Amino acid sequence: MGRLLIAGIVICFLTANVQATVVLWEDWESGTDGWVDLSGTVVPTLSNEQNTTPGGTYSLKVQGNTIGNSMNALDRNLDAATAVNWYVEWSFFDTGATREYLQIRSYSEGGSSGALQQLISFGVYNAGVDLTVYNARVTNGGVGWTNTTIRRVPNVWHTMRVEQDEAGNLKFFIDGQLGLETTTTSIYGITSLRVGSALTNGGAAVYFDDIKVGIVPEPATLALLLCGLPFLRRRSA
Ligand SMILES: [Ca+2]
Structure with a gap:
């Protein structure tokens, strides 16, 4: 017995x-898979300049862009909305961009269709925030753009992680260090991601690698x- x-x-x-459960894992080693380009004059590209995948070569380079907005980003729709107790983790390499981040989105009709129920961003931003630290945004039912407590260190890889629980508590980590704890009243599963701000970024590229979406077990x-x-x-x- x-x-x-x-x-x-x-x-x-x-x-x-x-x-x-891991819902999505993107290491950019087999192309851009199901990611969709916003198109425009400036587009992200697979690059072998930086990489964090063990044994891998590529990351996604979001180009330095001073030309205009609504381009230079990739979207990925999930097959179905995740549970609300999700996490998203990724590697982020910033060369001094004014505003670049990963966007975690929830749309009412799934994917990128219907009403935008939630938009959570994490990276660097340049308006109404502390430019010396990493910034985060909880668009609906939350704080909007705000600051973490963690200083920006460009030109090295960082592990970024956002977690949400069923009560709408949100935690933002950088390299395993908790940099922001906040809440939202708009508690939804993820239906799509956007890599890049799709805004001008001061001409400084950033790189993304090993993007993982998963569910935190209760x-x-x-x-x-x-x-x-x-x-x-x-x-x-
Ligand atoms: Ca890679």
Whole structure:
């Protein structure tokens, strides 16, 4: 019975890891896959100048752009809206851009269709914010553009991460350090991403790599559902 209990616990943890579902993972090593170009004069390109994928070569280079807006970004629609307890993690290399970031979006009709229910951005911005730190935006039901507590360090890769829970608590991390905690009353799953601000950026390119969208498991629920089973079986045996 002891052996069965241990097996049950092992299965419990394995299942819990599987439950931490990865919805999307983009390393740019096999092209731009399902990403759609906004088109225009300036377009992002795959580049071998920078990369964070182990054994890989490419990242996405959002070009330095002083020409105009509504271009120089890629969109990726998800097949379905994620659960609301999502996370998005990516690598970000900034060469001094005035405003470049990744945009996490939720549209009422899925993908990029219908009403924009939520837009959360994370990177660097240039209007009404502290230009020495990384900035974030919670457009609907939140703080708008605001500051993190983490100083900008350009020309090196950083790991950016945003998490949302079911209560609308949002956490913004840079290199594993919590830089901002805030809330939103507009709590939605993700339906699409945009890489790049699609605005002029002072002519300074940025790079994105290893973009991952996933679902954060609810530890309490999983523990009860999965880990409780072997104990119940043991008790009834
Ligand atoms: Ca890569």
